[in-house]
Amino acid sequence: MSIFLKLKWFFKEHWRMYAVGIFLLFLTDLSHVIPPYMIGLFTNKVVQRDLTWQYLLVFLLILALLFLSSYVFRYGWNTHIVKGAALLERTLRKRLYDHYMEMDAPFYQKYRTGDLMSHASNDLSSIQRVASGGILMTFDSSANIILVLASMILTVDWRLTLIAIIPLPFLAFGVSLIMPRLRKAFTAYQEGFSKMSDHTQESFLGMKVIKTLGQSKEDIDYFNHQTDEQIKTNSHVARVDSLFDPLATIVMSFSYVLTIILGGEFVLRGTISIGQLVSFAAYLSQLVWPMFALGQLFNVLERGNASYDRVMDLMNEKSAIHDDPNGIAQVKPGELNIRLKGFAYPDGTKTVLKNIDVKVGRGKTLGLVGPVGSGKTTLLRLLLREFDSYDGEIDFSGHDIRDYKLSAYLSSLGYVSQDNFLFSTSIAENIAFSNPKLPQKEIEQVAKLAALHDDILQMPNGYETEVGENGISLSGGQQQRVAIARALIVDPAILILDDALSAVDARTEKEILGALKNQRQDQTTIISASRISSVINADEILVFAHGRVIERGSHAELLAQNGYYADTFHQQEMASHYEAKLTGGDN
Ligand SMILES: Nc1ncnc2c1ncn2[C@@H]1O[C@H](COP(=O)(O)OP(=O)(O)OP(=O)(O)O)[C@@H](O)[C@H]1O
Structure with a gap:
């Protein structure tokens, strides 16, 4: 739950959107506890052979209205909560990207590119799930549990309710045992993923070196080994994760058995009607989802928490370069x-x-x-x-x-290094990188200064020729001259x-x-x-x-x-x- 405290700054900023979303979520849950009660009444009518066409019509009409309003409420909370999560992801992504841009050379020496990329993708997605699924499950399952239990007590019988929920604390206990394992397994998975993307990126960049030194097989073997390791850690996450579902099913089965035994006895004794027992069973089935959600919730929160800590560790790294505003x-x-x-x-x-x-x-x-x-x-x-x-x-x-x-x-400054990075766009766009609106005439002018104009005219599409990733379709000398032209357009001091x-x-x-x-x-x-x-x-x-x-x-x-x-x-x-x-x- 500490992830919610860590994200307090965000929820505080967007509390209105979340308040509307959560209110609509509550209305949806409220609309769900009425049908079981009505089904109980309906059952009693059938048992007492008292069912009229009029009653059936009103019954169906109310049900239809309830389903329709539940549909509208669901649409409402969905858009509000999902929008909030997208906002959080965007905010964090921008902050992280700005931070990457601000950081100095030692930072890039300390962290591998694969790590930085995985923080910007996987970790941010896990945090985003806290603000969508996490919020949804927390409020939906608590509202559901409270409303369903209240309905069971008020419309059926408090003793039956008390007995039926006896197994539930076991579920909470099971979850508290599984949770730390899941966290450990997930951290190992994330680290493995970073390592693998890092290696993949290095292999792509060093493809020529790998091939010419006859290391292709070794590289493929290493990659396969890492993939196998990754599958192992991933299936470990899945194994730990999958402990939740059987646990919830077993616990709920015990609840049903207790309900049937005690509820049957109550009906025979005339303490409750058959309709009330039917309502009760329907209510009990409504507790299944919140229990599953509870299991999922801890998973989502734990992942989000671990990811948030990793992203914050990165954000807390300070650049040694002092930028005086x-x-x-x-x-x-x-x-x-x-x-x-x-x-x-x-x-x-x-x-x-x-x-x-x-x-x-x-x-x-x-x-x-x-x-x-x-x-x-x-x-x-x-x-x-x-x-x-x-x-x-x-x-x-x-x-x-x-x-x-x-x-x-x-x-x-205009800086041109020996190893020039070219973007996968046209030559003209590469040259005009710092000013995409630069007129063609000026692009050609700097290309002439960099002794590149004549080469470009001989290319298939002239200035519009696409440069492959890292400019592999250009010669080393041509790449250097594109980079010189690119630096010259700013007329650097x-x-x-x-x-x-x-x-x-x-x-x-x-x-x-x-x-x-x-x-x-x-x-x-x-x-x-x-x-x-x-x-x-x-x-x-x-x-x-x-x-x-x-x-x-x-x-x-x-x-x-x-x-x-x-x-x-x-x-x-x-x-x-x-x-x-x-x-x-x-x-
Ligand atoms: N990031 C670094 N951390 C520690 N030492 C470094 C780092 N980068 C370079 N050096 C060391 O600084 C010294 C000067 O390196 P530098 O790259 O400035 O030389 P250079 O004259 O530019 O060589 P070249 O022509 O190969 O680029 C070398 O001894 C090098 O090992």
């Missing part, structure tokens, strides 16, 4: 100033970035190069405000980036390219970089790359190693230093020279 709401183009003494990832002990001091003037381009794991992406992640906990400052346009309103700051040109050929790379230089004379551009050719036109280039800047300067200055940069550049030049002879385009 009164933060600066406008981000203007300006100078970028990075003064970092040090940064370590929250879960790591190693300092990943040390003593970085760089100023990027308005309209300038900063290049970042260095070996794998040297800290380039980490610096970009700080710029993207994935982490706020660094020692030092990053200022943009005269303000610490932590002083901006988070949404305003992030929407002034800072454009960040994180190895975003790694899959395009040297000629296309040159074309894109030239277009960007022309286009972005007033805004900041940061290019992180493993290929030196991507940064040669940058105003300043930082060379990273082990989280420190080991060389810095323009392309010409760095070549003159004859260090890591110059070495790498010459090696890459030679490699690309041979590669150009072998290939004609990007991969």
Whole structure:
């Protein structure tokens, strides 16, 4: 029952809708206790051979009216209570989704995607059932029990009623024994489901890796094993759940036996009439549903309770990123100033970035190069405000980036990563993602800047060509260029390219970089790359190693230093020279 207390905030907000629904539910139950009484009267008339056509007509008319009103009441409570449950699900879904959007990188490192998806689907459905079936069963079964017992006592006999309900406490006792088991079984089922959806998602994403490394059979075996486990946990839930029905049937059978024995005796003694005994049996049969509902109710409430706790645990996770609601709401183009003494990832002990001091003037381009794991992406992640906990400052346009309103700051950035995610829509829709109303002319303009326009025109439906899930029908280079075009439509104050040109050929790379230089004379551009050719036109280039800047300067200055940069550049030049002879385009 504690789930109702936990959902108090919702019921308080929508109490009117629920009050009307519950009132109509009560009227429905009230309309159900009249027919057994009438059947008793009717039986007595038949037994006494006193039945007239007139009596029969009135009897049928009242019955028809009762059924009709019960139909109308039922429709009324159904719409009110079901609507309330849908509202609850919508409210929680929105809150959870907003929360997912607000959360930081460590949150997504901590939780697996499958878990997050199962919370957003299964758990929310279980909570929603509390507000529909849970409310219905609680009020319907209690109203039913009270009304039926009152009718039995008032219209038949209180002693017979007392005897007939003796077995009922056994039902409550049985339910209290089964309930904890059901909760445990259901939690195991939910956890198994999360694990399975997580694995399925990973397998789909890593399909190529699985196949090329000859692990398809192992993956299928693992999946089958997990499915078997899931069937086991599910059937365990079903086994525990199915203990309720036989229990209720046995208990009700005892009630009937007691009724027949004692009721028969009462009729023989003339304490009650045959009609009253018939009414009583009909009333007793009306107690079957509330007993079943009681069994179901605990199931629904327990599931809802476990799901609500899991969803709340997630919602209580706080993002380490502080979003000041009164933060600066406008981000203007300006100078970028990075003064970092040090940064370590929250879960790591190693300092990943040390003593970085760089100023990027308005309209300038900063290049970042260095070996794998040297800290380039980490610096970009700080710029993207994935982490706020660094020692030092990053200022943009005269303000610490932590002083901006988070949404305003992030929407002034254009970020293109190496692994680009494309939506399963048309190329035009992918490019115009942040502004679906963008005129076709402007979509084409950014596509030209990203050296993509000519490729698109050669596709079967041009800009309307559908991109498969994750853009699998496009080449890696084309995907990267769609992502660059997508970032360019917002004309970002800072454009960040994180190895975003790694899959395009040297000629296309040159074309894109030239277009960007022309286009972005007033805004900041940061290019992180493993290929030196991507940064040669940058105003300043930082060379990273082990989280420190080991060389810095323009392309010409760095070549003159004859260090890591110059070495790498010459090696890459030679490699690309041979590669150009072998290939004609990007991969
Ligand atoms: N989430 C994380 N938690 C802890 N350590 C991390 C995390 N991400 C990266 N690191 C560590 O930080 C260091 C710098 O990694 P980073 O990804 O910034 O390098 P990089 O220069 O961008 O390399 P690459 O070119 O491969 O992207 C590495 O030692 C890496 O292991």
